[in-house]
Amino acid sequence: MATLQYGTSTDPIHIEDRALAHLKVVIATKLRRQESFTLSWKHSDDEPGGRSTIWLHPSIPLRFTFDDPEPPQLNMRWIEDLMHSANSSGGIMLVDEVLDPDGA
Template sequence: MGRLHYGDSSFEMEDRLLAHLQLIIGAKLRRGENFFMSWRADESSGLGRHAVWVDNGVPIHCQYDAAVPVELNLAWAERLADLASKGGGLIIQAEDVPLGIEEADESAQPQNAS
């Protein structure tokens, strides 16, 4: 488990998710696009969810548990980035389709019976 340090706060997150968030946050902030990011808190914390305003003025530090970088799923990153551009902000969602968009569409097609 890694940690997202945002200002004076720190949030535990899976390394895989954190790597994707680093990509999206970096791209959005380079373009000067601030946004809300929200996610459900771990049930054991007793909290419902978190929401933070991601802005260039707040220090961000991604701390990974593993030394080896994860392989990025660009389809998932694109989905998350699209959410970040909408009014509700980036609502963190699970990586439910590990394949690229084109591959997922093809694998979802029913096979014709002979």
């Protein structure tokens, strides 16, 4: 399970390695453009509450930590879906990966 450290909070955000690898691409792209947005996700069954949202801004420190030392092959369709949601007024909603029939 990968973690996202955001701002000065000592509470890590736990996200599956593959999902965080895809989110990292989208988040880095948006922040490189100096664009702020929200990121929302549903809590896993072992966490209290139902869902969370954070405001991502280029000036707030962010760290991605992965359990797997090797980066996964990225699914461009999933990245495009996440980028599309990042550009919406609701921000990124972490959704499950949709497998491309072409295997991309």
